[in-house]
Amino acid sequence: MTVLTGVDDARLFDGVDLHTLASRVQTPLYAYSSSVIRQRTTALQDAFAGLDLRICYAVKANSNLAILQLVAQQGVGADIVSVGELHRSLRAGIPAERIVFSGVGKTAEEIRAALSAGIWRFNVESADELLLLQEVAREEGVCARAAVRVNPDVDAQTHAKISTGKAENKFGVSIDEARTWFVRASRMSHVQLDGLHAHIGSQILNLEPFRHALRRVEDFRQELEAAGHPIHSVDIGGGLGVRYRAGHDRPIAIEDYAALVRETFAAFKGTLVVEPGRWLVAEAGVLVTRVIRVKPGADREFLIVDAAMNDLLRPALYDAWHDIVPLRPRRESACYDVVGPVCETGDTFARGRDMPRCEAGDLLMIGGTGAYGASMASTYNSRPLAAEVLLDDGRYAVVRRRQTLAEMMLGEQLPQDWHEA
Numbered sequence: 001m002t003v004l005t006g007v008d009d010a011r012l013f014d015g016v017d018l019h020t021l022a023s024r025v026q027t028p029l030y031a032y033s034s035s036v037i038r039q040r041t042t043a044l045q046d047a048f049a050g051l052d053l054r055i056c057y058a059v060k061a062n063s064n065l066a067i068l069q070l071v072a073q074q075g076v077g078a079d080i081v082s083v084g085e086l087h088r089s090l091r092a093g094i095p096a097e098r099i100v101f102s103g104v105g106k107t108a109e110e111i112r113a114a115l116s117a118g119i120w121r122f123n124v125e126s127a128d129e130l131l132l133l134q135e136v137a138r139e140e141g142v143c144a145r146a147a148v149r150v151n152p153d154v155d156a157q158t159h160a161k162i163s164t165g166k167a168e169n170k171f172g173v174s175i176d177e178a179r180t181w182f183v184r185a186s187r188m189s190h191v192q193l194d195g196l197h198a199h200i201g202s203q204i205l206n207l208e209p210f211r212h213a214l215r216r217v218e219d220f221r222q223e224l225e226a227a228g229h230p231i232h233s234v235d236i237g238g239g240l241g242v243r244y245r246a247g248h249d250r251p252i253a254i255e256d257y258a259a260l261v262r263e264t265f266a267a268f269k270g271t272l273v274v275e276p277g278r279w280l281v282a283e284a285g286v287l288v289t290r291v292i293r294v295k296p297g298a299d300r301e302f303l304i305v306d307a308a309m310n311d312l313l314r315p316a317l318y319d320a321w322h323d324i325v326p327l328r329p330r331r332e333s334a335c336y337d338v339v340g341p342v343c344e345t346g347d348t349f350a351r352g353r354d355m356p357r358c359e360a361g362d363l364l365m366i367g368g369t370g371a372y373g374a375s376m377a378s379t380y381n382s383r384p385l386a387a388e389v390l391l392d393d394g395r396y397a398v399v400r401r402r403q404t405l406a407e408m409m410l411g412e413q414l415p416q417d418w419h420e421a
């Protein structure tokens with residue numbers, strides 16, 4: 001099956017002319033295609049048809065309320081990692097009973113908020129958190145449903161900074177430790193520990209790490225059931241990679257991933273959960289930016305654009321590749337370092353990139369930026385957050401207007417009341 005991607009047509013994106021859009025909404029701006037997100041969600045649902053499967057979208061990938069509403073309309077739930085994501089999800093209409101809560105640093109306040117909202121389950125990542133969950137649930141007079149996040153000690157073969165399933169990573173607990181929890185939890189009055197969870201990393205382009213990790217989880221599940229601990233849900237996390245570089249990256253076909261899951265969990269009768277983030281939204285987004293000027297350097301030319309690392313951090317943080325396509329490409333080509341205006345050498349979207357020659361005022365789109373783009377943005381260098389626009393078959397709606405300077409400084413104040421401490 002062909003999945004839609006964002007960068008196949010340099011001008012029309014979900015039927016919207018990006019030139020027209022950029023003349024109406026100030027650049028830099030993020031544009032998201034509703035059609036791509038809907039199509040990806042349906043593709044995932046189709047691939048798993050017939051299974052008892054819940055899709056819990058990883059809110060961190062793109063937490064704009066409009067994106068959350070869009071996935072909610074397709075019956076998708078949420079994987080959250082903070083009370084902020086809980087509030088966003090509920091506000092966008094994701095029912096609490098479709099929300100799972102992951103993360104190594106949940107506080108008592110966050111657990112309380114999630115319990116009172118009535119979320120479906122907690123993916124617990126340490127023994128200390130398990131005890132805290134029992135304590136807070138007891139105070140609240142409710143029973144918390146929980147899964148243990150196991151760390152299967154598998155190399156996801158992805159960037160070291162986004163690998164989460166090796167023993168040295170902070171996430172989850174070893175299977176040996178998890179085994180002891182089931183004995184302990186059977187004596188807990190306010191926690192029902194009946195699930196397993198694993199998430200081994202992100203932007204995974206090879207099925208083998210999934211094969212190993214899922215096998216370990218399923219073997220463990222069978223062992224637990226044999227020992228008298230029923231397991232009602234197995235959450236296999238997210239991590240499916242996408243195509244950032246046309247003609248280069250080869251993402252796992254969704255059908256192959258689904259076939260692996262079916263085969264591995266053929267004996268499991270409970271609910272499976274997946275937590276895709278990037279796969280649903282990355283290729284549904286582009287960052288539209290305007291060339292400010294072309295600057296000759298000692299041994300290269302710099303294409304200075306109006307987006308920067310504060311808008312899109314991935315290249316600076318992970319040396320990530322994103323395709324960069326001029327909206328009206330010229331015939332001659334050139335080689336550029338594509339950089340933003342921020343005062344850091346790391347504020348570089350591409351180094352030595354061969355692309356059509358550009359001039360000041362040209363518009364470019366940076367592809368694959370629907371995930372971990374706006375959601376990781378900051379106001380570094382006092383640059384207001386970029387606008388976000390949702391597209392749908394020739395129409396557009398601004399779903400986050402560009403931050404004003406006043407909004408950027410909101411909450412700050414000059415010292416008036418000094419307190420002794």
Ligand SMILES: Cc1ncc(COP(=O)(O)O)c(C=O)c1O
Nearest residue numbers: 058102202238239275276277278
């Ligand atoms: C627990 C958990 N689930 C799901 C995801 C989503 O990952 P991805 O965007 O790679 O699908 C993440 C982020 O890596 C995560 O930490």
Ligand SMILES: N[C@@H](CCCC[NH3+])C(=O)O
Nearest residue numbers: 060162202203314371372
């Ligand atoms: N933020 C990362 C991925 C980490 C996913 C969250 N665990 C990225 O931009 O690729």
